[in-house]
Amino acid sequence: MERWTQDAACTEVDPELFFPVSALGPGAAQTQRAKEVCARCPVRAQCLGWALETRQRAGVWGGTDEKERATMLRRRATAGSAAS
Template structure:
C-alpha cells in the first residue's frame, strides 16, 4: 500500500470520507470527498484496494458504498462472461 503516501486525501480529516449517509448532511461531505478523489494521482489504486478488501463504508477512490457494490457486481459478471467454454459451472 505504498500508494497511500501519494494519496490526495493524506493529511485531511478522515471524517470527510465517511459521511453520515446518502441523504441529508452526508451528501455534501460525500461530494466534497469525491472532489478530492477526482484529482488524486492514486485514485485507481485506492479504488482497487477498496474493492479487493470489500470496504463497506466511506468514499474510496471516488466511489461511495453503492458505487462499489455496482463495481463488484460488474466485475463478477465480466469474469463470468470471459470464462473459457466449459468452465461455466466452476
C-alpha cells in the first residue's frame, strides 16, 4: 500500500462508488459523485500519478475516469515520441 493512501478522502467512502458499472445513466451520476470526493482530496495528484503509472483501466482515480486517463496516456506517448 502506498503511504499517501492513508490521507485519501476516499478512505471514508464505499469503494464501489469509484467503480461504476457504466459510463451512462446512473453510472455517469456515480462517476460524478466519485469525482466530487476526489475534488476535496489532499492526495489527488499522487493518486492520479499512481493510476497513470500503473495503467489503471477501471474506476475513478485522482479525479479522472478511464477515458480521461487514456487520453492523458496517449498525449504522453505522443509528446514522448515527438521529443525523440
